[in-house]
Each structure stands twice: as structure tokens, then as C-alpha cells.
Amino acid sequence: MAATADPLEAFYFEHEEQQSICGQPVSPITDGFDANYPSVVDRFFTRYYYIRANAAYQVLYHSNRICLICLAPSHPALAQGVSTLSFDVGNVDRSQNVVKGKGKKGGMILQADSTLALLTTETGQTYKIPSCIRGKLVEVNAALVAEPKLLEQLPEGAGYFAILLPKIENCDLIREKLLTQEQYEEYLKTSHEQDTEHLETSKEQKEEEHMKANKEEPGHHGHGHSSPTAAKLYKFTVKVLKIAVKSL
Template sequence: MCNILESIDLKEIDNFKSFTDRYFTKRFIVNANGVKNNDIMLMFHSNRITLLSLAPSHFFFKNPQTYSLNFFVGNVDRLCNTVKGKSKKGGQYLTPKSVICKVEYEDGTNFEIPCGMKSTLIEINEELVKNPHLLKEKPDSGGFIAIMLSSIAISDATKKELLTFEDYSKLVSDKVNL
């Protein structure tokens, strides 16, 4: 009888795509809000759900300081967002420049993370709230920042406006090792 673990070629494990790589289409915003290297990644699912994250070329990844995430922006607490029902009523309305959270460093400096598209906030990633280090360690999977929902028309139009992974890679290839 064969042991099931012996039947797996461990070299092939590296070839498995993550959940987000399999089911989401990545699009990129470079220099969001006119800030150099403030690069955002939006991951679109066919069901109109969009995940917000930082792109690999974002300046955040080069700063070794300890950081925390603040979801109270302006006079809105993004953590208090509540949606109900199949149509997700009650979610916070977002414009492309709406701030989802702030990254605050130990030296007192900070930066804001915009959502990048017109949508409704469905929820903030609770795992990220508990473990902020996921933002740096797994930005395109467990470290996504928020889940957003938009209409089909807005989702499709936004995808067309933003950079594809290939175009983004060409543009930032000198800034980061993708």
C-alpha cells in the first residue's frame, strides 16, 4: 500500500496558484492620488467582488519600520461598516479617492490607502485587523485590505481603465522584483 504523501511531488507544490491567482483578475493603479510609488492593486472576481490591496511596487514594502493600521478615517470608522441581505444594503459608499485606512509608522509618519474605484464597502479584512503584518507578508492573498462591491458596468469600466498585470510589470520592472 502506498502512502498518500509519497504520491505527491513536492516540487509541484510551488506551481499551485493561490486562491486569488485562480479566481481574481489583478489590475493596478500606479502613483495613486499623484503620490509616487503609491501603487494599488485591485483584484476583480467575476461576481463583482473586488479585493483592495497594495501593489508589490508600493513604497510601503521598502519601509522597515513597525506600523499599525487605523481604520478611523475622517469621521468614519470603516470597521463599523455593516451590510445586510443579498444586495448588501447599508455598506459605506466609496469614491475612487475614498480612504479605506491609514498606515501609521512608529516615527509618527503615515499614509492613506485609497480604494481606487467607485463601489460599496462590504467589509474590512478582519484577519488584517488582528494581524497587521499580513499586509506586508501576504498582500495579494490573506493581507488584502477590504472587500468592495460595484455594479457590473462600473466593475467592467474600471478594469478596462486600469493597468493589466503585464502592463504594470513592464512599467515597474525597475522598481521591484515581481
């Protein structure tokens, strides 16, 4: 069956000829494109972060209290590659959460350290995704079960884990316990410095162990062992003495 021609195909590309409306010239809409225009997240959400077991999670906090739980850019799962995601955390399946009405009645009440989902990476590592805040579970992003790669592709969009709604009276305390963008960046800087220091310390320890092992090898100078040069000299001396004895 032949494909049907798209009647709008001619309008998908910018026309070179001047466009006009009621005789007035109109600039192409692409002239108003601003690559630096703030995203939806930048305009309507505030980024906060929650740290658990040296892994960072992002909380996108909307002005109406709605919170989206996501992976932070530094989360190791993004580097390892996301393989699977499940909302069945063992004792309960978060995907079975049901809410009703404007008050979102019936939603599961979660604590900040409650397990929201289980994420497995391509390296076989499993992460228990925390709820990050105390609040009512409004919905989980069920699409992640079939398309877990959305966590990598659209971490601040279709790659969110779930939507939580905290109580009004808890909002200030919740924000105080989370890291701001500036604090998160400082956390990354400090973590990087600590990792670098740890690597340097490990390198120095390995070098010291290597030097110590060399000193303890037979034939090395010191500790009562003969050096290779001394051993050769001894053999040469013995050989000369044998020749001298035979010549007597």
C-alpha cells in the same frame, strides 16, 4: 500536566513502506505535489493596479465582481515596514460598515479616491489607503488592526484591506481605468528609469557645484587669485631681497 500524545502523529510523515488499498499499491500523496501549481489568486482573480501619489495598490478582481484591495508589491510601505493600520479615517470609521442580505444593503458607497484606511510605517510615514475603485464596501479586514504585519506576510491573502463590490454597469469602466499586469510592469520599468536618470542628474549637479566652489576658493588659479605656488614664490623672493639688503 503532561501533554496528550497526538494520535495522528504517525501519519504526518511519509512512510517508506509501500502503501496499498484493497491490495493495490498507492503512491504517496506527496508524489503529486506540484510546486508550480497556480495559486487561488492565479486561478480565480485578475490582478489590476491603481496608482496614487507614486504608490501602487493592487485590486484582485474576481469573476463574480468581488474586488479585494491590497498593497502592490512595489508599495513603499512594504520596504519601510508596516507599523499600524486604522480604519478610522477621521470623519468616519470604515470598520463600522454593516451590510445586510445578498444585495449587501447598507454598505458604504466609496469612490476610487475615497480613503479606506490609514497605514503608518515604522519610519513614521502615513499613507491614506484609497478604495481604488467605485463600489460598495462589503467588509474591511479587521484583523489588520491587531496584526498589521499581515500586509507584508500575506499581501495577496489575509493581508487584504477590504472587499468592495462594484455595480455591474460600472465594471467595464472600472477595469479600463486600472492598470493591467503588463501596464503595471511597464510603469515600474519607466519609474525605475526616471529614478535612475534623476540620480545621475543630481550627481552631475553636485559635481558641477563642487567644481564651481573650488574655483571660487581663495588662492585658486583664475579670477585674480594667486595660486599656492605663486604665493610661495613671492615669499621666497621677499626673503631673498631682505637678505640682499642686509648684506649691503
